[in-house]
Amino acid sequence: MNYTSTRSDKKVRETYALLNGLAADGGLYVPASFPRRSITYKDIAGKSYQEIAAIVLSKFFTDFTEAELKDMINAAYNTKNFSTDDIAPLHSLLERVSILELFHGRTQAFKDLALSLFPYLLTAAKEKEGETKEVLILTATSGDTGKAALEGFKDVPGTHIQVFYPTDGVSPMQQEQMQKQTGDNVNVTAIRGNFDDAQQFLKRLFVNEEVNQAVADKGVMFSSANSINIGRLAPQVVYYVAAYEELVGQGAIHEDEAFNIVVPTGNFGNILAAYYAKMMGVPIGHLICASNRNNVLTEFFETGTYNCKRPFFTTLSPSMDIVESSNFERFLYYVCGENPVRIKAEMEGLKKSGKLSVTAEELSRIQREFTGAYVNDEETKAVIEQVYNSYGYVMDPHTAVAMGAYMKLLAKRPELGACHTVIAATAHPFKFPSALCEALDIREGGTPYESLEHISAVTGVAFPKQLAALQDTPIRFNRTIDKEEMRKEILAFVDAFTK
Structure with missing residues (x-):
């Protein structure tokens, strides 16, 4: 399959798009011909997560043989990397509400679903492209992407990875995960700034x-593990297709019955993956975009204006503390009729003014499929408490934002309750001990680990072994720099591994 930039009509091979991540013109790669309505329930009925992944990804990556894709998928999605056989299980919370648990991977976050597979896709693309340079993966993280990318790429031959995270923009457990990362090809640096x-x-x-050119002269090329890379985004489509199969299999919906999806999102990649699943034929009704106090996306879905000239807030749901959502550009591309000339102009205007707007007709079309809502920190804690007290289910703050947004919308639009709704649970609650202690009135310990022991004792939720193991692991990376020093840090890392 060929891919094209959101900002031009120049086509490239899928392996080139996978390897390079971002287009040379600054745009994001999208399929030159999107595989619309290419999946039916009959295609996926009764199939495993791995089998569904092979079906979905074959629509995006046609340069790989069926055997090549299956080998990569089986290497990524297994009990070595995930604690559940079904990879992304559905938990029934209410008769018409299910929780899609996306946190059973190595780092207890939804990013594992893509970043367990992406290293295989990238290295295979590198081989098919005949690329001999070392690949340096550059990744910015607001919490979960960093650890998942580090874990996915650690010690992968021919690759190195540099992760940057904001000093005050991740939870203590997220920071511990990154600072204690193993692997000979990794580097982690905190910045004084935000995501x-x-x-x-x-x-x-x-x-x-x-x-x-400077790094190319040293035999190195840049790539990305953020969802700007199509190799990160496409695997995320799989779990929404798999959720559809499981809903029908459980008898929660009929195969032609619409269901809603609520996604807590900051960079817009996770909800865009659900939108892709819908375009491919999954009968998704409404897509509900849940935000925290950084509610630029909620405002867009209400007004049609995207305004990133606004205060930046640090919240209890740090992975969503984002104002400039990269994958929003891909969404806008489809909203605007796949018009790269307009997208280029819109993104240039956004860079200059901090704002862009769609037309009234475009907003009307968007609102037939998308709705936005946001909740603040106090509301987030209240949702965690309410869900636990009512159903015995412990949510992390991001999932609570999604649940809270759904509850708010349901009060305004009760017709949404007529459809089954899936809440995307994006992280294990134990990654956020302080928030849980506050919400559930549990005594905080002197360390995050002591707090988690208290939470486990009260709630009965088992301490994930991957997080428990961190307690006795030494810190490797504790360097903090000014954001203006990022270029210097990257070039120093290149010098270190090319000597």
Whole structure:
């Protein structure tokens, strides 16, 4: 399959798009011909997660043989990497509400679903492209992507990975996961700044000819493990297709019955994957975009104006503390009729003014499929408490944002309750001990680990072995830099592994 940039009509091979991540013009790669209505229930009925993944990904990556895809998928999705056989199980909370648990991977976050597979896709693409340079994966994280990318790429031959995270923008457990990362090809650095600072710097760096040439002279090329890379995004479509199969299999819906999906999102990749699943034929009714106090997306779905010139807030749901949502550009591309000339102009305007707007007709079409809602930190804690007290289910703050957004919308639009609704649970609750202690009135310990022991004793939720093992693991990475020093840090890392 060929891919094209959201900002031009130049086509590239899928393996080139996988390997390079971001287009040279700064746009994001999308399928030149999207596989619309390419999946039916009959295609996936009774199939395992791995089998569904092979079906879905064959629509995006046609340059790989069926055997090649299956080998990569089986290597990624197994009991070595996931604690459940069904990889992304559905938990029934209410008669018409299910929780899609996406946190059973190695790092207890939904990013594992893509980043367990992506290293195989990237290295296979590198081989097919005949690329001999070492690949340096550059990743900005607001919490979960960093650890999942580090775990996915650690010690993968021919690759190295540099992760940047904001000093005050991740939870203590997320920080511990990254600071204690093993692997000979990894580097982790905190920045004095926020996630948007790191993400925007890396996007500029990817299209900086001078820097790219400098590292190329040393036998190195840049790539990305953020969801700007189509190899990160496409595997996320799989779990929404698998959820559809499981809903029908459980008898929760009929095969032609619409269901809603609520996604807590900051960078827009996770909900875009659900939108892709819908375009491929999954009968998704409404897509509900849940935000925290950084509610730029909620405002867009209400007004049609995307305004990133706004205060940045640090919240209890740090992985959503994002104002400039990279994957929003892909969504806008489809909203605007796949018009790269307009998207280029819109993104240039956004860069200059901090705002962009769709037309009234476009907003009307969007609102037939999408709705946004946001909850603040106090509401998030209240949802965690309410769900636990009512159903005995412990949610992390991001999932609670999704549940809270759904509850708010249901009060305003009770017709949404007529459809079964799936809440995307994006992280294990134990990654956020302080928030849980506050919400459930549990005594905090002197360390995050002591807090988690208290939470486990009260709730009965088992302490995940991957998090428990961190307690006795030494810190490897404790370097903090100003955001202006990121380029220097990257070039120093290149020098270190190319000597």
